[in-house]
Structure formats: structure tokens, C-alpha cells
Amino acid sequence: MTDGYGNMRYEQIVYGKFEERCNRFAAHVWIDGRLETVHVKNTGRCRELLFPGADVALELSDNVNRKTKYDLISAYKKSLGWVNIDSQAPNRVMGEWLVRQGYTYVKPEYKYGASRIDFYMEKGKEKYLLEVKGCTLEVEGKGFFPDAPSDRARKHVRELQKAVLEGDHGIVAFVIPMAGVTEVLPNMATDSEFGEALEAAERAGVEIWYMPCNVTENTLSISRKIERKNGFVQ
Known part of the structure; x- marks a missing residue:
């Protein structure tokens, strides 16, 4: 709940x-x-x-x-x-967070191209497509995604790049359900294709958000949003 x-x-x-x-x-x-x-x-x-x-x-x-x-x-x-490690939790807390951010419309599970993107939002005339990725792999204080090869993750990132090229906003939001981690890097050793797809998407204008969380054994909530722009955390 x-x-x-x-x-x-x-x-x-x-x-x-x-x-x-x-x-x-x-x-x-x-x-x-x-x-x-x-x-x-x-x-x-x-x-x-x-x-x-x-x-x-x-x-x-x-x-x-x-x-x-x-x-x-x-x-x-x-x-x-x-x-x-509940893989459904990142989308749930992200949905709760989004409805408090001033968007005029938020729709989960939005069909776009050959994919279902986690969230579609509107704010005025601006349209946003957002894909959530939960990160549970931590090494020396940094998060890494994915922890196993993911065709689905690569496909979604490429769909977001397409959306940006068509004039909409594309966002990859890494929800981090563990304390003390504020940045997520592509796990090149596990899935270099995802890393390459994410880099290409970022160059095309896809936004990358890090969403650190407050977490206990039985609670989870997003604490803040950190934006990465031009390869740097803002």
C-alpha cells in the first residue's frame, strides 16, 4: 500500500x-x-x-x-x-511522486511504438515519456544497471530517443531503493549494448534522472530528483 x-x-x-x-x-x-x-x-x-x-x-x-x-x-x-528488491516498487513510488510534480496529466503503461513506456505526462503543451529503471546493484557507493542483460531496457531507451527526435521529452528515471547511492552508471561488463544505447539517447536529448530513496525493510519513498546533463550530475 x-x-x-x-x-x-x-x-x-x-x-x-x-x-x-x-x-x-x-x-x-x-x-x-x-x-x-x-x-x-x-x-x-x-x-x-x-x-x-x-x-x-x-x-x-x-x-x-x-x-x-x-x-x-x-x-x-x-x-x-x-x-x-521488489521490482514493482520503483514504478509505484515513481507514480506517486509524479502526481505531486505539477503535471496536468499522468498516464501509466503508455503504448508508444512497439513498446509500453512506464509513464506518459503532460504539462501545458509539453509531452513527456518516462521509463523507470530500478537499481539494486551497488559497487563502491555507486549504482549500476542492469545486473543482467536486458533486451527490454535497450528497446525502451531507443524508443525514448525516437520520441525526443519527434519533439517530445524523453526521460530515463533510475529509482535507487537503497540508502547512500545517488548515481547510476551503465553496467558495461554485463550489458555494454545498454550502455551504448543510453549514451546515444543522452546525446540525442533524453534526460537521465536519479531518484534516491528513503528505505527501510518495509517502507520506500523517493527523497529527491537528481538530473544528469551532458554527462554530469547537476
Whole structure:
């Protein structure tokens, strides 16, 4: 749920110790002395967060018909504190943030070209297309995206470049659901094509926003917007 101030809050939180990843969608976690199979709300690798013995936070589902009772939503990293790994959370907090920024119209899941862009906004006669990317990979105080090759991310960045060339505004917003990180760089070692696409889009006029967050094991909210322009953080 999200309160009236844009703070996303999870209910019925329990804590556990991570044991192993079963597949992209499930993991084994020790909860109250029992090894439970839980749903992982992030299909990325998250190897630096999800390792045997890692402290994790989970939300107990109120759906009695589910195969798994718990959703794994956060992991604790000693250098950062809690890191939200719910892949749906960045779009939710971004949507709450956008409606408070003076746009006259905000529409999620906007069809553009061959893609669905996360948000379409209007402000006066100006039109904006915004794609949200959640970043959970941190190395030496900086975020990196993606943590696994992403055809989808490359495609969306190229669609935004096309929108800018057609006269609209294009924005890539990196939501950073971990404390102390204010910048996200392309993970060239993992997906150099995404890095090249992002660089080309930025040169064409696509805006890059960094959205640091306030985060606890069961809450998440955007704290501010940092704009990157001409290769530099403003």
C-alpha cells in the first residue's frame, strides 16, 4: 500500500535468513526455524544481496490460495542497510511522486511504438515519456544497471530517443531503493549494448534522472530528483 505522502509500506513483515535461490521466481528462506519456499519479487540476479545467511525481510500474503505464503521484498547489506528488491516498487513510488510534480496529466503503461513506456505526462503543451529503471546493484557507493542483460531496457531507451527526435521529452528515471547511492552508471561488463544505447539517447536529448530513496525493510519513498546533463550530475 501507499500512504497519502507517497510512502510505500508493506504490511505483515517477517524476517528470515536467505538459504538459496531455486529459480528466478522462488527461493528457500529460513523463517522461525523452518525452511520456507518464498516468492522472489525480482527476476534479476541480485547475487550481492541474496546469498546464504543474508538477512531478508518478507511480506506475509493474505491470499490463502497461493502456493507460497511469503514475498521476499528486502535484503540487508552491511554497507547500505536495507535494499528493496521488489521490482514493482520503483514504478509505484515513481507514480506517486509524479502526481505531486505539477503535471496536468499522468498516464501509466503508455503504448508508444512497439513498446509500453512506464509513464506518459503532460504539462501545458509539453509531452513527456518516462521509463523507470530500478537499481539494486551497488559497487563502491555507486549504482549500476542492469545486473543482467536486458533486451527490454535497450528497446525502451531507443524508443525514448525516437520520441525526443519527434519533439517530445524523453526521460530515463533510475529509482535507487537503497540508502547512500545517488548515481547510476551503465553496467558495461554485463550489458555494454545498454550502455551504448543510453549514451546515444543522452546525446540525442533524453534526460537521465536519479531518484534516491528513503528505505527501510518495509517502507520506500523517493527523497529527491537528481538530473544528469551532458554527462554530469547537476
